[in-house]
Structure formats: structure tokens, C-alpha cells
Amino acid sequence: GAGVSQSPSNKVTEKGKDVELRCDPISGHTALYWYRQRLGQGLEFLIYFQGNSAPDKSGLPSDRFSAERTGESVSTLTIQRTQQEDSAVYLCASSFNGGGQPQHFGDGTRLSIL
Amino acid sequence: AQSVTxxxxHITVSEGASLELRCNYSYGATPYLFWYVQSPGQGxxxxxxxxxxxxxxxGIKGFEAEFKRSQSSFNLRKPSVHWSDAAEYFCAGPRGSTLGRLYFGRGTQLTVWP
Incomplete structure (x- = not known):
């Protein structure tokens, strides 16, 4: 597609449920990034995929969070046993050069935990 | 800690006025620094x-920024603001050694008066 696509755009779920967020990067972009933005705060790094290298998971806040990427394509971010503090906008980004900064962001998934 | 501030x-300016958004950094060496914009309804x-x-x-859209080591600043400027520049602006710098892992400031919301 023309840009980074994320789905769903909005997700409301009950505390304790698992959720899965999807990101379709721009075709040909080797690097993919997940960030989250909690209300009133800046973006918080979660995880970074670059080609076939091991992902940089240093930003994942707990072991309830995991992410996968199929080759240089779709990525899914999974949050298990959701908590209210997980409520945020989850942003995915991709870039072509891989070794650089996130270039193009999606519109995000707004996650609300009741 | 390595970060940007x-x-x-919130900043309010009149259309046609000049603009300067502040960003201060705290890094030992010369950092890589970025400015991002988040417009309503856009990524x-x-x-x-x-x-x-x-x-x-x-940069794009007529923006520029100046890196000043003596002031530990990387302020964003535009000589004449347009109503379409109303958005939230984020300064960012590296978190660690990989650019994919960025530290974002909390953002500055820009309002433009007609």
C-alpha cells in the first residue's frame, strides 16, 4: 500500500483479555518499529525489527508483550492479560534504510482497556 | 540520562508569524536529533x-532546525506559520546505540490563530 497500515484502528477490551494488533509496513521497507503513546506522554519505544536480524525488544514493558514479524512483511504485536495501564495508542512505523530512524508511521491503534 | 526535553x-501563534519550538537534549556526545509532526487525522x-x-x-514544509552545542538545543523554526501547521510536534533523539530506538519528547501542541 501507499503507507503504513494498522488494524484495528480502535480496540476496546476487558482487563485480562489478550489483544493482537497488526501492522502492514510500506512494501520494501526492511525496518519496522512499534511505539506506544499514552495519554499526555511522548512516544515510547517498544520493539524494532531490521531484516533477518534479531529484533531489539528492549522497550517491551513486560513479558505480557510480544511481537512477531513475517520476513519483511506484516508484524503483529500481542498483549496478553491486558491491564488498564496498557491503554494507549500503539503506533507502527517502517523505514527503507533500516539502520536509521522510523520514517513513516501508521495512524495507530487506539487500545482501551476497561 | 540521555534524553530530549x-x-x-502548548504554543499559540498567529498565522504569518514566525515560530520557534524548543528542544533541549542531554547527551554526552553529539547526538542524532529529529523533529516529527503529528497532524490531526494523519500519522x-x-x-x-x-x-x-x-x-x-x-526540512519539509518550510521548517528548519538549528543544532546549538553550547545551548544543548535543537529548536525548530519556521519564518511564517500557516494555519495548516497546527499540529503536535515531537523532538526525538537516540536511546542507546541504535537509531530505531528513539526517545521522544512529550510534544508541543501548536495552535495557529487566523
């Missing part, structure tokens, strides 16, 4: 970046 949460977009060399960096 945006001291202004986050990279405005400009500073890696090294010329301290005045030109």
Missing part, C-alpha cells in the same frame, strides 16, 4: 533530522 506543552511524519555537519538543517 520539550519545555513548552506521525518526519520533518527533519540532524546527524552531523552543517548545524542548520532544512
Amino acid at each position: 520539550q519545555p513548552d506543552i 506521525l511524519q518526519l520533518l527533519l533530522k540532524y546527524f552531523s555537519g552543517d548545524t542548520l538543517v532544512q
